[in-house]
Amino acid sequence: MAKSNEPIVWSLFSAGGVLTALAAPALIVLLGFAIPLGWITPSFEHVDGLVGHWLTKLFVVALVSLGLFHWAHRFRFTLIDIGLKSLDTLITVACYGGAIVGTGVAVYVVWL
Amino acid sequence: MPDEKITLEILRYHPETDEEPSFQTFEVPYHEDWVVLDAINWIKEHVDGTLTYRWSCRMGVCGSCGMMVNGTPRLTCAVFLNEFHPEPIKIEPLAYFPVERDLVTVMDSFMEKLQSVKPWLIRNEDEEKPLEEGEYLQSPAELASYKQFSMCINCMLCYAACPVTGLESEFVGPAAIALGMRYNRDSRDQGREQRQEVIASHDAIWNCTFVGECSVVCPKDVDPAGAIQQAKVESTIDWYTSLLPWTKK
Numbered sequence: 509m510a511k512s513n514e515p516i517v518w519s520l521f522s523a524g525g526v527l528t529a530l531a532a533p534a535l536i537v538l539l540g541f542a543i544p545l546g547w548i549t550p551s552f553e554h555v556d557g558l559v560g561h562w563l564t565k566l567f568v569v570a571l572v573s574l575g576l577f578h579w580a581h582r583f584r585f586t587l588i589d590i591g592l593k594s595l596d597t598l599i600t601v602a603c604y605g606g607a608i609v610g611t612g613v614a615v616y617v618v619w620l
Numbered sequence: 621m622p623d624e625k626i627t628l629e630i631l632r633y634h635p636e637t638d639e640e641p642s643f644q645t646f647e648v649p650y651h652e653d654w655v656v657l658d659a660i661n662w663i664k665e666h667v668d669g670t671l672t673y674r675w676s677c678r679m680g681v682c683g684s685c686g687m688m689v690n691g692t693p694r695l696t697c698a699v700f701l702n703e704f705h706p707e708p709i710k711i712e713p714l715a716y717f718p719v720e721r722d723l724v725t726v727m728d729s730f731m732e733k734l735q736s737v738k739p740w741l742i743r744n745e746d747e748e749k750p751l752e753e754g755e756y757l758q759s760p761a762e763l764a765s766y767k768q769f770s771m772c773i774n775c776m777l778c779y780a781a782c783p784v785t786g787l788e789s790e791f792v793g794p795a796a797i798a799l800g801m802r803y804n805r806d807s808r809d810q811g812r813e814q815r816q817e818v819i820a821s822h823d824a825i826w827n828c829t830f831v832g833e834c835s836v837v838c839p840k841d842v843d844p845a846g847a848i849q850q851a852k853v854e855s856t857i858d859w860y861t862s863l864l865p866w867t868k869k
Contacts (some may be wrong), residue, residue: 519856
């Protein structure tokens with residue numbers, strides 16, 4: 509049997525799942541509740557310094573990109589499992605291609 | 621209450637006379653301490669001797685009597701009638717396997733898949749120590765690392781529970797992969813690289829979409845889904861390390 513190259517996409521899927529599970533709830537609490545409801549009131553300089561830092565940008569891009577790869581992998585198998593296996597190549601290109609495009613958009617928005 | 625009855629709807633198929641399988645209904649005496657297999661045995665003894673099915677130990681060890689009980693793969697020796705009474709019970713052969721006759725399935729594909737992962741201890745011949753030096757000892761921790769996976773009784777319930785085996789006939793499947801991992805985990809074994817040829821292939825672990833039903837139905841708590849996920853992590857590490865220039869072969 510041929511060795512599979514699935515580890516590439518599976519590791520991105522896996523990393524996306526872990527990162528999203530860890531970071532998304534914290535970000536939702538922070539950006540969705542804590543700041544809008546005034547539980548914490550960071551200064552403009554503080555927030556500006558944080559979001560302008562290259563590490564923060566890298567984190568945001570990684571979160572968006574790996575999250576998209578997680579979606580791509582899961583969605584690809586969902587479509588195959590509901591009986592669209594004959595379209596495997598198209599589905600694979602569309603799903604992972606979508607994640608790659610999304611990563612590009614994230615880099616553009618965050619960095620450029 | 622000796623007069624109480626329970627209804628069993630059993631899928632029948634005799635290939636020499638039947639065009640296709642159909643259900644037959646049987647009224648069976650209801651005893652609180654009877655399992656489904658007892659009821660099926662009663663039918664065979666008292667109503668229809670041609671009813672065909674596999675069974676042997678009646679105690680959840682041999683793994684022969686797996687059937688679909690109301691749509692769920694179960695060992696019929698371990699399902700009590702009182703779980704369903706007074707509702708009828710629907711008995712079918714294990715899902716996704718070809719039916720040979722009544723409740724008997726064709727197991728050939730499973731046997732081939734099982735063999736493909738080489739579920740036995742493999743040693744490098746030149747590293748085998750002479751017999752007089754005694755056995756290969758194992759610590760309790762080394763035993764614990766594979767013991768759970770060694771509890772598999774090859775009952776194939778996990779195959780009947782896995783939607784991927786229904787969609788992909790080539791999928792090596794939960795039990796075979798878990799058994800492969802059982803030997804990979806064994807400190808006496810040196811055959812992991814040989815097994816990886818199959819386990820790390822697309823038809824094995826990468827076909828699994830982690831539905832997890834295999835571990836839910838396993839009567840021995842083997843957790844094949846866990847074995848497959850562990851194999852995915854290890855095979856992914858293998859894949860990336862094989863890219864490193866100093867590990868290239």
